[in-house]
Amino acid sequence: MKVKVISVLDDNYMYLIIEEETKEAFAVDASVAKKLIEIVRKEGANLKAVLTTHHHLDHCRGNPDLTQRFPDLHIYGADDRIGGLTHKLVHNQELKFGGINVRCLFTPCHTSGHMSFFVWEDGCADAPALFSGDTLFVGGCGRFFEGTAEQMYKNLTETLGTLPSDTKIFCGHEYTVRNLKFALKVEPDNERVKEKLAWAKARDEDDIPTVPSSLEEEFHYNPFMRLKEEAVQKFTGKMDPVEVMRVLRKEKDNFKKKEQLPIPAILAFQLSLLSESRPAKK
Ligand SMILES: [Zn+2]
Structure with missing residues (x-):
């Protein structure tokens, strides 16, 4: 199978x-319909479905436009708040x-209806893939907007x-550098x-994506996966x-705030424009 990593917003x-033989394809988190349609066309893929990890607009706002363009499209998700859900x-x-x-x-916690997707191909030796949305990031985890530490513990340790x-981790955001800066604060001696x-x-x-990582790697540097480390x-x-x-999560929330200040005036202005159409960032 082929995984196209598409940077948006x-x-x-x-x-x-994309299943390379049949060209059957599905998307995960279709936030920008136009861009997705462009790539589907370029790849000659047959888009069957969209899998949505959670209802935040930056993960699903392209769904209604896609349903118009592909009337038979299935929009999957675990939360009624997901736009265009079928x-x-x-x-x-x-x-x-x-x-x-x-x-x-x-994997509820970031939102109460968050779903992650574990993907593998029949008869294929490639490592499986996990599309973890805003639950597990490279080097971190999502904020607990609608859930508890108990839930995230269960998500990351059990589910x-x-x-x-060897599962490859494809997450919902490029937060790797800032996550690892926090990880270094937690474990200054972790090589x-x-x-x-x-x-x-x-x-x-x-400007190259840091996805995918692997689950094995995450256990070495992601503090949220290392809860029993001294x-x-x-x-x-x-x-x-x-x-x-x-x-850890509380410290990370504060770390982010501190790290983000001060925001230059022009950037703050641009961010305020963005935030009008988007949910609070994780
Ligand atoms: Zn989110």
Whole structure:
């Protein structure tokens, strides 16, 4: 299978997954319809469905336009607030597109209806892929807008953390550099964090995506996947992994605020324009 990584808006990722033999395809998080249609056409793909991770507009605002352009299109998701939704998903539901299989993994917390998608191809030796939306990021996790530390703990340790370790992680945003800066604050002596941060900064300068990572890699540098590590426990002052998660997320929320200030006036103006049509950023 072919995964097209499509950068949209200022830091979102939209994905097009194509079964190379039949050209059957589905998208994950169609935020910009026009751009997706362009790539579908260029690839000669037959777009069957859109899988939406959650209802925030920067992940689904292209859905209504796509339904107009492709009347038979299925729009999947687990939240009634998703624009254009035609098929509501439940945990562990499986979908099939040619030889490509999708298992839907319910990962509520960032929003109460967040779904992640585990994808693999029949008879293919390639590593499976996880489209994790705003639940698991490279080096971090999504904000707890509608959920709890208990839920994110379950998401990252059980639901997603037990997938095959070579699973490739394709997330919803390019937040890698800022996530790893925080990871370095949590674990100043973690060499894997330093290496990945240097790598991500270089990619960032060249405007190249940092996705995918792998689940195995995340366990080495993502503090939200390292709740039982001594250094992470020390940083949070907690032992219980759910408490470690809770404190980490709180620290990350504050870290982001501090890091973002001060915003130059012109940039603040542009951001205010953007935020009119978009939900609060994660
Ligand atoms: Zn979101």
